[in-house]
Amino acid sequence: MSRKLFGTDGVRGKANTYPMTADMALKLGAAAGRYFRRDGQNRHRVVIGKDTRLSGYMLENALTAGLTSTGMNVLLLGPVPTPAVGFLTRSMRADLGIMISASHNPHHDNGIKFFGPDGFKLSDEAEAEIEAILQGEIRPAQPENIGRAKRIDDGRGRYVEYAKTTFPLRDRLSGLKVVIDCANGAAYKAAPDVLWELGAEVIPVGVAPNGYNINEKCGSTHTQTASETVVQHGADLGICLDGDADRVMIIDETGRVADGDQIMALLAARWAEEGRLSGNTLVATVMSNLGLERYLAGKGIALKRTPVGDRYVVEAMRAGGFNLGGEQSGHIVMTDYATTGDGLIAGLQFLAEMARTGRAASELTRSFETVPQLLKNVRYEAGREPLAAEAVQSAIADGETRLNGSGRLLIRKSGTEPLIRVMGESEDPALLEQVIDRIVEAVASAS
Template identity: 50%
Template sequence: MARLFGTDGVRGLANATLTPDLAMKLAASAAHILAERDRTHPPVALVGRDPRASGEMLEAAVVAGLTSAGATVVRVGVLPTPAVAYLVGQTKADLGVMISASHNPMPDNGIKFFAAGGHKLDDELENAIEAHLSEDWERPTGRNIGRVHDLLDGAEAYIEHLVSSVGGPDSLTGLKVVIDCANGAAFEVAPEAYRRAGAEVVVIHGEPDGLNINEQCGSTHLDDLAAAVVEHGADLGVGLDGDADRCLAIDASGEVVDGDQLMAIMAVAMRDAGKLASDTLVATVMSNLGLKLAMREHGITLVETKVGDRYVLEELRNGGYALGGEQSGHVVMPEYATTGDGSLTLLQVMATMARTGKPLAQLASIVTRLPQILINVPVTDRTVAASAASVLAAVAEAETELAGAGRVLLRPSGTEQLVRVMVEAPSAEVAESVAERIAGVVRAA
């Protein structure tokens, strides 16, 4: 049986592979594994979701599972993933559950768990939750069944937290920003936080109806955002994804600023302020070689991890580092967050813009990106396709061809039936040619 957990929780087609029955069982199992047993009161679990229509169904199932295990449930409603993680820590809850498939299309949904303090789970805890699914347990009855409450001021607490991270109200006065909310979980809290921080805010794709989340918008579809930045004469644009745990940016001319560039801006600013622990940035192997070269030039060490913000988080915690993230826009600042937070990331970048008076394009120019091509190949079984002998041979041939002047990274997606083929090379033409060749072999396999 394949492992349920991917790189970011359990995801699937809502009501098909991710059913209410599975959601209920996962929630009950998580309550048993993540809550301390030596207690005098029931464990407390916070539950949030993004605005997908299926989230209403799955929330009901998750709440049923938690309460059936004797947990007290506190519903926080539609909020970003980082807001739920923050509130788990602030309320001293025993665990948190976020119902979201992040950047995935609307028919999908997912379940993410947080341990006490708002921290993502390591492999050991996820394996324990899966193992517990097949175990028998005594169900509480009577007064021992869990109860359900609503947290009404969770959004306000999170907004205040975001604004305080850049020094309070009016810290960003003079900057104009367009925010693409992806019709997702941050449609209310992100624009309000930026306004309170002093920025002039234009909102696009901020009207979720349960069906339009991530639909040709947000961090995975930046065309509308780029056009809006130019149209409104804004200083920058912020593209969030459905649960707002990541973001990408658009500069004033409409050009994309990716996660590598955002991390570089933040790393240099934090180093200059004496806040970059060990002068070290943590990133994944997917980051562009240009980031590594830029950090070397600025005297900053780059530590690489496997793909997935959870691995970045583990390295940040183990090494005591202050900044890490992914090219895709998951950026983590442990001083303020226990997980990636797209709204927080761009607030920090805008604070650097306000402090230095430099436009985003100038700040981002410290990274010269090596041409990089990423092709997502749909497959029936991502693990089998990625390990096929013909595919491995094609990768080895390409690496010999590039001869150290570039690199090839091939990996199965952690959340979808895709094999990701990434190639960096001295020119875009070479990168594209090599990537397409390998992708063709993957398709054939």
């Protein structure tokens, strides 16, 4: 069964434009409610969280209407990180969890992500079944079985308390000055609270959301603001989250940024040393740098690659029984602690290593030398298939020939935006740029 509405991370689009309309959210809520409501009793519940986008109010209300119309009881969490929804879905014994967020995208976008009762994101098959229900006539509940909605005021506090338990009980962050950039997003209260309660001196950035400024010149996709703040205040570390706090970038005391690959390298090596790395394997996507692969091989650690998307990382982890995985973009998945990427908890694990070793962040974020990598995005018009164009295929084939085994190319559609992502790696940066530019030009002409 195929999916058309769902992408690699739920349903996403521009707010008030299909499919991110109130009408579609209502129908989607009703379809999900009908899928998860297994009997005629009002015992089924769904938790809904959101980030700080203005359109979140509209979508939250529409989803609630659709869900209650099919007899689901709705528990509204308000602004909380995406991993909090996964955690609370399981903790509150809910049948379904929903996060309203477009993650790292600008404020005018939004999205709807679904979690099953185990706290993990829904499978492709489950999403396809919900789409199938959506296409038909959705049977509403009888009047006496309409669901209720209730606001949960302490959802964020429950997550804060849980996040702190993932930090070693014997350790504190006393004496550490930490910049935390919350991207004016879902973790704008939770993340600073956790760090402060663990004893750090906290310098918050991106903690004044207004509905429009999420991810705007801040957060994991714009680390310059936090980097400058770290240097200005002489901080020991910077932690940059994205809009829904499932991604993280680490900034060392010099202002240098470490991506997900460096964070995974540190954690994988440490966990392997402690005998904690299940299957002695790290799961990462095809985007992760060749330098990471070589570093892990030198440590005797296997690297299992997946398609791009944290959901595919998690699926591979669950299938293989692995407990550590992630993406170069900053999704760090630690199934010992969370069911999805958790930027705050990943940051805490990094801080725990600083506390354990007494080493500076700059020493811990440079586990390996990266192979030069270049990524360029090309926007295309809806309905076009630029990758199928003969000129594009020719440019890709020529590029692979020129790299001649000394590097690699990865050209793919984004799963969340109308973009073609053109990425390559090579020990020869000049050659790499020539190859990438030619492919980009061919894709742009076909778009």
